[in-house]
Amino acid sequence: MVMFALTALAFGIAGLHGVWRVLDPGAAHRIAESFADTSFSLPQAAGALLVVFVLVAAGVFVPHSVFSRLSTPAGRGLLAGGAAATAVASVCVFFFPVVWLIWITALFLGITTALLVLQAPHLHRKPWRTAGVAAVLLLLTTYAFQIVGGTQAGISGVRWYLLIGAVLLFVSSALAMRAPAGAGDPVTGAFPAGSAGQALRGPTPIARPWACYLLFGVLGAVLALAQPAVADHRFGQAGFAVIVCAAFLGWAVGYEAGPTFAPGMSRPRLTSLALLTAGVLTLALGIIEELSGKAVLTAIVTFAVGVGVRAQRYDFSRSIGVGAGVVAALLLTMLDLDTVVALSENASWNISATTVAYSVVGLVALVGGIIALFTFSPHGIQGLGVDLVHAFRTPAVAAERAEVPAASELAAHATEHVTGPGFFIAVEGGDGSGKTTQIQLLDEHLRARGIGPVVLTREPGGTDAGRAIREVVLGGSGVAPRSEALLFAADRAHHVASLIGPALERGETVITDRYIDSSLGYQSAGRELSTEDIAGLSRWATEGLVPHLTLVLDIDPETAAQRTAARGEENHLDREDLAFRRRVQEAFLVLASREPSRYAVIDANREPAAVAADIAAVVDAHMSSRGDHRSQNHPHAGGLAAPGDTAPCGTGASGTAPRGTVPSDTALPGTAGQRHGSATQHPGSTAQQPGNAAEQAGNAAQSGPSASASPVSAPASDEAETTVLGAPPAGSATAGSDPSEAETTVLPASAPGRGAPGEDDPTTVLPPAVPGGTGFGEDDPTTVLPARHANRSAPGSQPPLGSRAPEPNPHAAPRQPAGPAASETARMPVVVPAAGTGPAAGTDPAAGTDPAAGTGPAAGTGGDAAADPEAENAREMPLPHFHQRVSRDRLVAQAELERQARERLRQSRLRRSGREQPRDRGGYDPNGGSR
Numbered sequence: 001m002v003m004f005a006l007t008a009l010a011f012g013i014a015g016l017h018g019v020w021r022v023l024d025p026g027a028a029h030r031i032a033e034s035f036a037d038t039s040f041s042l043p044q045a046a047g048a049l050l051v052v053f054v055l056v057a058a059g060v061f062v063p064h065s066v067f068s069r070l071s072t073p074a075g076r077g078l079l080a081g082g083a084a085a086t087a088v089a090s091v092c093v094f095f096f097p098v099v100w101l102i103w104i105t106a107l108f109l110g111i112t113t114a115l116l117v118l119q120a121p122h123l124h125r126k127p128w129r130t131a132g133v134a135a136v137l138l139l140l141t142t143y144a145f146q147i148v149g150g151t152q153a154g155i156s157g158v159r160w161y162l163l164i165g166a167v168l169l170f171v172s173s174a175l176a177m178r179a180p181a182g183a184g185d186p187v188t189g190a191f192p193a194g195s196a197g198q199a200l201r202g203p204t205p206i207a208r209p210w211a212c213y214l215l216f217g218v219l220g221a222v223l224a225l226a227q228p229a230v231a232d233h234r235f236g237q238a239g240f241a242v243i244v245c246a247a248f249l250g251w252a253v254g255y256e257a258g259p260t261f262a263p264g265m266s267r268p269r270l271t272s273l274a275l276l277t278a279g280v281l282t283l284a285l286g287i288i289e290e291l292s293g294k295a296v297l298t299a300i301v302t303f304a305v306g307v308g309v310r311a312q313r314y315d316f317s318r319s320i321g322v323g324a325g326v327v328a329a330l331l332l333t334m335l336d337l338d339t340v341v342a343l344s345e346n347a348s349w350n351i352s353a354t355t356v357a358y359s360v361v362g363l364v365a366l367v368g369g370i371i372a373l374f375t376f377s378p379h380g381i382q383g384l385g386v387d388l389v390h391a392f393r394t395p396a397v398a399a400e401r402a403e404v405p406a407a408s409e410l411a412a413h414a415t416e417h418v419t420g421p422g423f424f425i426a427v428e429g430g431d432g433s434g435k436t437t438q439i440q441l442l443d444e445h446l447r448a449r450g451i452g453p454v455v456l457t458r459e460p461g462g463t464d465a466g467r468a469i470r471e472v473v474l475g476g477s478g479v480a481p482r483s484e485a486l487l488f489a490a491d492r493a494h495h496v497a498s499l500i501g502p503a504l505e506r507g508e509t510v511i512t513d514r515y516i517d518s519s520l521g522y523q524s525a526g527r528e529l530s531t532e533d534i535a536g537l538s539r540w541a542t543e544g545l546v547p548h549l550t551l552v553l554d555i556d557p558e559t560a561a562q563r564t565a566a567r568g569e570e571n572h573l574d575r576e577d578l579a580f581r582r583r584v585q586e587a588f589l590v591l592a593s594r595e596p597s598r599y600a601v602i603d604a605n606r607e608p609a610a611v612a613a614d615i616a617a618v619v620d621a622h623m624s625s626r627g628d629h630r631s632q633n634h635p636h637a638g639g640l641a642a643p644g645d646t647a648p649c650g651t652g653a654s655g656t657a658p659r660g661t662v663p664s665d666t667a668l669p670g671t672a673g674q675r676h677g678s679a680t681q682h683p684g685s686t687a688q689q690p691g692n693a694a695e696q697a698g699n700a701a702q703s704g705p706s707a708s709a710s711p712v713s714a715p716a717s718d719e720a721e722t723t724v725l726g727a728p729p730a731g732s733a734t735a736g737s738d739p740s741e742a743e744t745t746v747l748p749a750s751a752p753g754r755g756a757p758g759e760d761d762p763t764t765v766l767p768p769a770v771p772g773g774t775g776f777g778e779d780d781p782t783t784v785l786p787a788r789h790a791n792r793s794a795p796g797s798q799p800p801l802g803s804r805a806p807e808p809n810p811h812a813a814p815r816q817p818a819g820p821a822a823s824e825t826a827r828m829p830v831v832v833p834a835a836g837t838g839p840a841a842g843t844d845p846a847a848g849t850d851p852a853a854g855t856g857p858a859a860g861t862g863g864d865a866a867a868d869p870e871a872e873n874a875r876e877m878p879l880p881h882f883h884q885r886v887s888r889d890r891l892v893a894q895a896e897l898e899r900q901a902r903e904r905l906r907q908s909r910l911r912r913s914g915r916e917q918p919r920d921r922g923g924y925d926p927n928g929g930s931r
């Protein structure tokens, strides 16, 4: 907002300046004369600028490895020294503005920046915040000078600006020295606000990041060309500041808006179109010869860059792209070019070096954008029209992708099952965090309190079938990542259906050593599989059952690694490297920060007894706030909650295990996917409003008796070292109970086992072919189209809704034979999973008819995804694709189809009341038994 206001102000001043010039024609003449007098040479200036840039870059890059070995106090001392040295050099430039002094200052500046980034990496993440403020300062300084002394005076403004910078550097140097030791050092269990998404996203490589490099290249070029263009067109130094401000502004808005921008468009396509747009507008930048036009176009170009790069998960250095763009642009500017091309009798085009530079960069981006349109998306240009038509609409699917799924899906799931009155605890944490040890201690604690029965179980391997799966998935060197994900989900499905669900129905307390979050941590954050798919898979496997309480044992990954190494029994996952462990650990923390009412983060670096004491306190608080109805070994003491009951605390539905809130966007916190954690409720009961940790903490403070009675306090933020997350407000919100909210989900990704379209139903919106496949993810390459007579090919394909009993048993899903055998023959070649997208690939008879289907290893070949570049790309774009040519009429009808599908879904949920009886009982004791 500050940037906006200041830039608006600057434009206002520019406007006034223009008026003044119009009112005083002599002034314009004088300015032109003063330029004519100078011996300014653009090629030389561009060369000098290039050296400045290279020296800054050298300073930023070269010493990293040296500095990173320094201890914190030494690093801080060096930072203070660097700032002081830069300040001294800047003062020297002020008095002796010679070019070699400017270069020395540039080198110092680079080194100081490198030191700063090492000490405070978060400062580097959104450069427009810091550089933007500097640009606005420059704008104000140079305008002030130009208004008083004319265009030429703007140059003196730059010198004074340098002096202001020097003073600020002296001050910051002193502050850096005085900062208390340890300030800003990371603490376990905490992550800097805003960095969670980045932390969890981790280094997610994309197969072909060249489009992102090109986008950053355009950004570098337009920034670098601002000064030469200004000199070329004699806009004055303030003109430079205007263009730079516009560039930062556009970039910032684009980057922030990126995840939600054009929600109806697939992300690879958005990136491609952004590149294409940036190319066209950069070309235009070369043609336009007027300041405000240049500034506005620059802002739109950088906006496109922001949107385009943010639409991708990426793991590459933006500095490389920006650096290449800067160097290319400045080298082109050094060409000594100045030609006038007559366009007509009255119009001519002045081709200068900057014009050429803009044009070349724009052309490269334009060509790159066109190539990206064909190759970046797995679909090529197929469906481009659909994406364009739907780009700015927020159909249900697009809305899910953008912002809302958790709440709506919760509401949807809440109507499906009522689980028994038991209490469900999951213990999560990295390998060696002490889960097994703590579960034993918790069991003892509950036993001492007279709470029982308590079922101790684990994943994988809580059941007989699960033990066989454990052997497969953890034995030897493991299986392919996707198989791994499916096997964990398979174990979980059976675990819930045969052990956890029935135990909860009986009113028992279930403590599981790992649950859904482990899949999100290991397979999504760790293995870097799509979070959407992993969440969807678990959601489907568990039919949305989530624990009342999840205890996250937060441990320094190095300590945990030492513990597992000392213990001696390591599986292949235990032996993953530290980066992997860190990603897993951070994923748990992100998940916990989403739903503080359902999570507690415990510092597990401490002695077992201290950890156990915290856990006992948290569990006691949660249990007592629920009425602790099982404390007399009295199964079903709590009974089933009647619709309309109010949950005594926000841990879930009243007396029931909550269903549904499997976070589906863990890779995107702080972005479009920043969906708030939620708890679900039995219909009619109060539901917790989606909200962030801080909001919920705030709510808790004002909440009713249950919250205030709890000995556990809600955290003020998610940065507490040991975050003991307390009970949320009793009547915190009611939004989730609004049936209309359920309607915001069209056949959610969570439900491959239900809601399949009826073949006889012409108004069915095709559900996803794989869990999570509705396209909610940032990396979703598809637009979901309505389809008729299409069959699902998801794991556990279901018969169409129309063929099911009128009152379908919601537990029926897992019983359906999975895989190809269950797929019915498609009457139309509609569902063709993309190459390598999952188990369904190759199962559709239409696969052979689609060119894309045969390209990937999964299309019937069963090849290794990791080995194949195509498959590697598919790994990033793992959602199903609907290769159907869509008629215009159908597109027009889509909104109506979705509405009808929603209505039917809502009706069918309302009708559902069946409940499956347990089929398989088992139990797990970490020591081999159960009690």
Ligand SMILES: Nc1ncnc2c1ncn2[C@@H]1O[C@H](COP(=O)(O)OP(=O)(O)OP(=O)(O)O)[C@@H](O)[C@H]1O
Binding pocket: 429, 430, 431, 432, 433, 434, 435, 436, 437, 438, 563, 564, 566, 567, 574, 604, 605, 606, 607, 608, 609, 611
């Ligand atoms: N608080 C603690 N301090 C030191 N050592 C501990 C602590 N808790 C557990 N340990 C030891 O660390 C090792 C791993 O503990 P434990 O098996 O409980 O962890 P885990 O999280 O269940 O591991 P995994 O996930 O690999 O099964 C064991 O040797 C255990 O004795």
Ligand SMILES: Cc1cn([C@H]2C[C@H](O)[C@@H](COP(=O)(O)O)O2)c(=O)[nH]c1=O
Binding pocket: 431, 458, 459, 460, 474, 488, 489, 514, 515, 516, 518, 519, 520, 522, 523, 571, 573, 574
């Ligand atoms: C449930 C689940 C587990 N894992 C991994 C995590 C561990 O490395 C092993 C289980 O070993 P433990 O000694 O029983 O903790 O499996 C996973 O990657 N994904 C999951 O969903």
